Each structure stands twice: as C-alpha cells, then as structure tokens.
Amino acid sequence: MEDEAIPAPIPKEPPKILRLEECVVNRIAAGEVIQRPVSAVKELIENSLDADSTSISVVVKDGGLKLIQVSDDGHGICYEDLPILCERHTTSKLSKFEDLQSIRSMGFRGEALASMTYVGHVTVTTITMGQLHGYRATYRDGLMVDEPKACAAVKGTQIMIENLFYNMAARRKTLQNSADDYPKIVDLISRFAIHHTHVSFSCRKHGAGRADVHTIATSSRLDAIRSVYGVSIARNLMNIEVSDTGPLNSVFKMDGFISNSNYIAKKITMVLFINDRLVDCGALKRAIEIVYTATLPKASKPFIYMSIILPPEHVDLNIHPTKREVSLLNQEFVIEKIQSVVGSKLRSSNESRTFQEKTMDFSSSSPTATSKDSIKEPSPSGIKSQKVPHKMVRTDTLDPSGRLHAYMQMKPPGNSERGSCLSSVRSSIRQRRNPSETADLTSIQELVNEIDNDCHPGLLDIVRNSTYTGMVDEIFALLQHNTHLYLVNVINLR
Incomplete structure (x- = not known):
C-alpha cells in the first residue's frame, strides 16, 4: 500500500508593517504616562512646584474620573505659549539632551499635559504678573x-481635567x-506636603466644605x-542625617526622620525624595526593613521620611514613563551607608520604651450613671461597631465594659491619697462620726491594728501601685506592676 501524498504547505507572506496613525500613537503613549487619576494629579502638582507656587489646591470628583482641578499661585503661562502648551514634547525645562545631566525641575519631557488631552478634556485658565485679566483655553488631542x-482670573494657573479616560472604555x-x-491622591499630596514645607497644600472632594488635607507653610519639617x-x-520620630563627601564614592547628603522602637504600625510608610523629586526605591526600602525587622516586633512596620x-549628573531620571523610579550612581554604596546609620540610630534608641497611660475618670458613683454619660453619638455612616470585651487588648476609658470601677467601688482621684489604703478607711469612718467620740474607742484601734498585721505588704504594694491595662475577658482584668503583668479576678473583688 503506497503512502498518501502529503500536500506541500502553501507559503504565507509575512505581515506588512504599517505606520500607525499619530492619534493612535499618542493615545498609546498617553496610557503609559497617565495610568490612573493619581498620575495626573502628580504631574500637575509637579508643574505647579516648577512654577514657584506657594499655594496648591486640588479638587477631585468621583476619584478623579469626573473632575481633577489643580490651582496654584505660580508665575502663570504666557499668552504666546498657550497654542503649543499641550503639544507633545513642548517644554520650558530643557532645550537639548545634555540638559538632562543638570536638570533640577520636576518635568522635562513635555508629555504630561499632552497625554492628558488624549484621554480627557483639559481646560487651562492662567494669568501672569502685570496682566489685567487672564485667559482660558480648552484642549483636545494635543x-x-x-x-x-x-476671563477673570486669580494669580497663577488652574488646570481642569474632565471625563478622564472617556475614550478608553x-x-x-x-x-x-x-x-x-x-485615598491615593490624599496620600500623594500628604507626601508632597511634608517635604515642600514652604508650600501650602489642600485637597478636598468636589462639593465638600472641609478639606481632607490642609497644610500651611512652615519652617519645621516635624511640624x-x-x-x-x-x-x-x-x-x-528621630532625626537622622547621613553624608559622604569622599572623592572615591558617590557624594550625597541625606536627612530625614525615622520611627523609634515605640512606634507600632502594620504597614510601612516610606516617603522618599531624591533631589526634591518623589520617587520609589525598592532596594533602599528593603534594606531599611531588614534593620527594623531585627529590632521591632514582627507586626510593626516603620515610618520613614528621607x-x-x-x-544631578549622578541621577538618571529618564528610565520610567511616570518618572517614579530613578537610577543612582554607586547606588549600592549609598544604600549601605544609609542602612548602617539607620541601624546604629535605631539600636541606640531601643534601650527603653515608653508606654502611654490612660487616665481614668472615677467621678461617677455608680456604673449605671457612667454608662449613661458615656453614650456616644452614632457614626455618620449609621453603622454601630460592636465591641466584644474579651477580644479587646486595650479598652476605652469611656466604655463601661472596659472600666475597672464597673466591678470595684473606687474613690474619686481627688479623695484618694498616696498614703495607706487603711488611712482612707479611717478618714471615711471619721466623716460619719464625731471625731471626739471615735478618738478614744480602743476597739476601733485594735481592729485597725489587726488588719494592718494581717495584710500582705507585697500584695498591698502591687494593688496600690499597679496600672490598669484592660479586660482580658468577662472575669479577669490585666494589671501591670513594674515589669510584671497580673491577672485579677474582678468578680471576687466585689
């Protein structure tokens, strides 16, 4: 039986290479630069900072999809520059590639505003110094x-983006x-606010009367x-400074604040500026986390501002479309130097820890009265959170289930003295009777002496000088005395 003939494959022509239309190219590029509404806010804020603004206000609607409005009091935009303002690769920051070696401005590519016009409707209102009125212009597709x-305008520039990503379903x-x-926009503006302390920032939702971020210019970073x-x-927070001026290594200077061993959080907060530019550096973040892991409890994460x-020639800014990442010359040396100083600073601060005490108010005479006074107003959302006492580590002093005096009859702080507890018993007895009648009663003195002799001095010191920590469950309370913790059966103390 002869084999059946296999037909030879028909050769296919390779696909033709076509030149994409300019509008398609620009829309693809715009999606890389403006990835989310927060990306647009970041670009606009950086433009405002480049304009020497001292006040920047942001208004957002529907998370930035409906409206993003950024207003500043900078030097404004010249009337002659408005026609090419939103064209791609038009910028006032540089004129040739070599300028990147000494760039100090936030923007330099001339892509941000152009990208916004390809994915949203952009309106610019601006006025420069000396003008009697401002100008308003709208832009589409660059x-x-x-x-x-x-139009009437106040000092500076206002850029409004509406219907962001309307053409990217x-x-x-x-x-x-x-x-x-x-929330990402609020976090972004908060980071800018603690670094650019000479600028006032505000951020609010459209229609809201109160700003979620509102800062004023200050000379103190800590403030x-x-x-x-x-x-x-x-x-x-602890202040930290690192510098190196050696000719063989990278010349740099770092100052900032890092959290000490008393700080407790479940998520790391790292605010990093390199040459006044907000950036991310995963290698530096991991290096600092390694230091904190060896010092803080596993559930705690640090707060870092650097x-x-x-x-400028040691920083490569042009490696990411959003300019969020940068590359440093001798990056390993810089990170190692910072990690070493952070470790030394943190170890020197770990010798002692501070615990904040809660001052309890025992002014009410009965648990029933205090529970009525401690009724809180309902939350704006209308959802009342239920607290389970035995699942709470720390309790609120206004919560009856977490009050020690709900189980013990205690005197107000104004009537309690640091003397013996028996002295307060004597004073309460004398308040009810005539002192002249009770002073000579030997039976009372004998009773008091008998109680003094039967009292355990160590236990009395623990009860007298202990700090109430909280309720463990419905029966036991947790007390701290010096470096020890004690479980107290509050039911049996009644």
Missing part, C-alpha cells in the same frame, strides 16, 4: 480647540470597579509631619 478667551471600567483613587500624619507619629541630595 491641540487647542479655539482661541484663548479673556477598558481602563475607565477597571478604575470604576476598583477602589476609589481618592509638617505632625499636621499631616498626626501627633502619635510625630512624637515617635530626602537625599546628589549631584
């Missing part, structure tokens, strides 16, 4: 739609289904951190 119109649907970008992140973080200054 081009100005109409001639700039004269997949991107817009993904962002609508994911978590709102507004800025306290204003943005809170007192609990600011009081647990500002590193290097010669």
